[in-house]
Amino acid sequence: MTGRLVVVGASYAGTQLAFSARDHGFAGEVVMLGEEARMPYQRPPLSKAYLQGKMAPPAMLLRAEAAFRRAAIELRLGERAVAINRAAREVVLADGRRLAYTKLALTTGARVRRLSVSGQNLAGIHHLRDMGDADALAAAAATARRAVVIGGGFIGLEVAASLRTLGLEVVVVEPLDRLLKRCFPPLLSDWTLALHRRHGVDVRLGATVAAILGDAGRVCGVHLGSGDEIAGDLVVVGVGVDANDELARDAGLRTDRGIVVDAHGMTSDPSIAAAGDCTARLDLEGSQPGGGLIRIQSVQNATEQARAAGATLAGTPTLHLVQPWFWSDQYDAKFQMVGHGSPDDEIVLRGDPESGKFSLFHFRDRRLVAVDSVGAIRDHMTARKLLAHGTELAAHQAGDAGIDLESFCRAASR
Ligand SMILES: Cc1cc2nc3c(=O)[nH]c(=O)nc-3n(C[C@H](O)[C@H](O)[C@H](O)COP(=O)(O)OP(=O)(O)OC[C@H]3O[C@@H](n4cnc5c(N)ncnc54)[C@H](O)[C@@H]3O)c2cc1C
Known part of the structure; x- marks a missing residue:
């Protein structure tokens, strides 16, 4: 052509x-x-x-x-x-x-989506989409003491983890009653919350931002809908795109x-x-x-x-087959998600959340539709194959650590 x-x-x-x-x-x-x-x-x-x-x-x-x-x-x-x-x-x-x-x-x-609250244009408020944004945020983080991250989605939580790693005090403000509620089952939301709290992040759930507070044109905190005020000299807004x-x-x-x-x-x-x-x-x-x-x-x-x-x-009609996968790194935890999970799925746990290595298998109408893994790269890679091949896996098999899923998948696809 x-x-x-x-x-x-x-x-x-x-x-x-x-x-x-x-x-x-x-x-x-x-x-x-x-x-x-x-x-x-x-x-x-x-x-x-x-x-x-x-x-x-x-x-x-x-x-x-x-x-x-x-x-x-x-x-x-x-x-x-x-x-x-x-x-x-x-x-x-x-x-x-x-x-x-x-x-x-x-x-x-x-x-990036912007907040529309009073104080939204103060100096010291950051968004993150491109390298210029990241450079500006890194420069601000070098002198800031306390960051308020608005939004407990993937970007907000990754930024919170990075700023904490850089030594800042960090508060995360999330309007929903659990982290990543639209993507994660409750067990994984709770595990993620515990992870951030263990690293010293102050996570406020069910908290909305009513205004961003300023002093001489610079951000100095956030006013919550509840009336509480959170002090901070750096604000990062991560409320979606x-x-x-x-x-x-x-x-x-x-x-x-x-x-x-x-x-x-x-x-x-x-x-x-x-x-x-x-x-x-x-x-x-x-x-x-x-x-x-x-x-x-x-x-x-x-x-x-x-x-x-x-x-x-170019003239070769090619299908985009949808089996989405995604990852997120927060501290030393690697999250890997594959498939289309939904909050109403039946969830089966494999592994031990206490060990930091586990997976949650999502079943809908008894069919495997998604798998969320933490620190379990092998589960994730196998889940991608199970989903791609449409391998039939029963909920009790997913949860049985005695069953090697890789061999199961290989045997089923023969
Ligand atoms: C901080 C951050 C962390 C992320 N982490 C992960 C992760 O861990 N895992 C993951 O899978 N995904 C992650 N993502 C998401 C991932 O980066 C995006 O899904 C991916 O970049 C999408 O690629 P894209 O090419 O569709 O769009 P983009 O990467 O957004 O690129 C679009 C480009 O088009 C340009 N453009 C727009 N309009 C015009 C125009 N009119 N004329 C000319 N140019 C134009 C823009 O300037 C931009 O450069 C992350 C994103 C961000 C911002």
């Missing part, structure tokens, strides 16, 4: 999509536009090793510059697309120039809190694909209770969806 593929967004999804299109024979020009002025890099370390000063930017590149050159992928960094003219098949750039496309891919990711779907919406593509794509990563326009955090994927397999649209923000989802979309754009 010839012509020009324009990829808007230069991160996990954009990079993978461009390389996939090449690997599947796209022979025309490939141009990748990235608003950030740096080479595509890994985001997960920003709240973990990078924030703690244990990892440097060169180790975080997604691919070396030479790899882009070899694949003849033209990287245009520091360039923002502001509109798509589908009738003329052009992307409009911030400086007014226009770039014609034969095929277009939207991999614009997501942006919203898909960057405006370009698509303004161009008349179907969006619904994300650019709606099918299982090939194609939008409602057959010349335009989308992948990664900016998408909402049609749940044609009924992977989630209730079906509808699947919105996943993870490296694996961005990469796999982009792999399928790039191949499809």
Whole structure:
């Protein structure tokens, strides 16, 4: 296939999509536009090793510059697309120039949600999405004493763990009555709460933020809905992200809190694909209770969806099969999740939470649908195979430490 593929967004999804299109024979020009002025890099370390000063930017590149050159992928960094003219098949750039496309891919990711409370614009309030945010947060952490982290989701908890590791006092404010309530079963929420409290973090559950308090233009604390005040000279807001779907919406593509794509990563326009955090994927397999649209923000989802979309754009229709997995590192605990868990699943424990190595197997209608592991890499890897092969596993077998699941899986797939 010839012509020009324009990829808007230069991160996990954009990079993978461009390389996939090449690997599947796209022979025309490939141009990748990235608003950030740096080479595509890994985001997960920003709240973990990078924030703690244990990892440097060169180790975080997604691919070396030479790899882009070899694949003849033209990287245009520091360039923002502001509109798509589908009738003329052009992307409009911030400086007014226009770039014609034969095929277009939207991999614009997501942006952090902001709080709308009084004091939200004070100096000393941080969000975390890109390397610039992480640099600003690390610089502030170097002189701060007490951080208030608003939001007890993955990013909030990872930041809390990193700031604690750096020696700050840390308070986490979470509006729900348990941590990660939408993803974790109660046992895992409780274990995570105990982990943070053991490391000295003051976790406030069921606590809402009414205002951020300031003194001479700088943050000095947080006022809770309960009337309590928490002092702090650094505030980190981690209350979720919203898909960057405006370009698509303004161009008349179907969006619904994300650019709606099918299982090939194609939008409602057959010349335009989308992948990664900016998408909402049609749940044609009924992977989630209730079906509808699947919105996943993870490296694996961005990469796999982009792999399928790039191949499809290049003329090899490829399905993005949804078996999501995700990880989070907090202190020395490694969390690994696979599948589509839901709060109503039947949960079976394998291993001993006291030992810090255990897994929770989720069953729905007696079928294994997800596994959450802590410090149990083998369980996680086996769970990925069990779920991928659709291996039948009974709840009592999942909980029986005497059954070697790896051999069970191998035997079942023969
Ligand atoms: C601090 C942090 C920790 C994380 N930890 C984990 C983890 O442990 N495990 C995990 O699986 N996931 C983690 N994630 C999530 C993971 O990083 C994202 O799911 C992943 O980056 C999504 O990739 P993407 O390419 O879809 O979007 P993004 O990485 O968001 O990239 C989108 C890019 O497009 C650019 N862009 C947007 N609009 C335009 C435009 N109009 N023109 C040009 N460029 C544009 C943006 O500037 C950005 O560079 C973490 C994320 C963060 C922020």
